[in-house]
Amino acid sequence: MKxxxxxxxxxLLKRDLIGHEAxxxxxxxxxxxxxxxxxxxxxADFDALITVDRNLPFQQNVRSLQIAVVILIxxxxxxxxxxxxxxxxxxxxxxIKPGELVRVEVTTKT
Numbered sequence: 001m002k003x004x005x006x007x008x009x010x011x012l013l014k015r016d017l018i019g020h021e022a023x024x025x026x027x028x029x030x031x032x033x034x035x036x037x038x039x040x041x042x043x044a045d046f047d048a049l050i051t052v053d054r055n056l057p058f059q060q061n062v063r064s065l066q067i068a069v070v071i072l073i074x075x076x077x078x079x080x081x082x083x084x085x086x087x088x089x090x091x092x093x094x095x096i097k098p099g100e101l102v103r104v105e106v107t108t109k110t
Contacts, residue, residue, distance in 0.1 A: 001020045001021070001047045001048060001093055002020070002021045002022075002023075002045065002046045002047045002048075003017060003020050003021065003022040003023070003046065003047065003048050003049075003050055003093075004022075004023060004024075004025065004028055004030075004042045004046040004048070004049045004050065005022060005023070005024045005025065005050050006025060006038075006049060006050060006051035006052070006053060007024075007025045007026070007031065008051065008052050008053060008077055009024075009050055009051060009052055009072070009077070009082070010077065010078065010079045010082065011024045012079040013050070013079065013082055013083075013086070016083065016086045017086075017089075017090070018090070019090075020093065022050075023046075025038065028042070028045070028046075030042065035053070035056055035059055035060050036059075036060055039060060039062075039065055039067060039069075040065075042067055043065055043066040043067040043098075046067055047067065047068060047098070048067060048068040048069065048070055048093065048096060049067055049068070049069050049070070050070045050072065050089070051069065051070070051071055051072070052071065052072050052073075052074075052077050052082075053071065054071060054073065056069065056071065056101075057069075057071070057101055062099060062100070062101045063099045063100075063101075064099065065098065065099055066098045066099070067098055067099075068096040068097060068098055068099065068100045068101070068102070069100070069101045069102070070089060070092060070093070070096065070101075070102050070103075070104055071101065071102070071103045071104070072085050072089065072104055073085075073103055073104065073105040073106065074105070074106040075106070081106075084106045085104050085105070085106050088104045088105075089104045092104055
């Protein structure tokens, strides 16, 4: 699956996306594009956008797009904050379809 990491997602996450082709927004040539324009541009070449932008579903109609969106939800946006969501992220990518939005959240162990 071809994945696009939003500007706010650390590029270090790419190394954990085993079995997928991942690029950052900068690598894809989309730097500076806002959500709507980014999603439209990315739809042509990518299967899913990975972001930490929790407001995106309220700003964009993802269902109308030819790209899936995965929102990573954790305490922060550093690599160490996001690394625990990788197994659930990889699992969600196995079944996600264009126009779907999935939230992948860090579950705290007590």
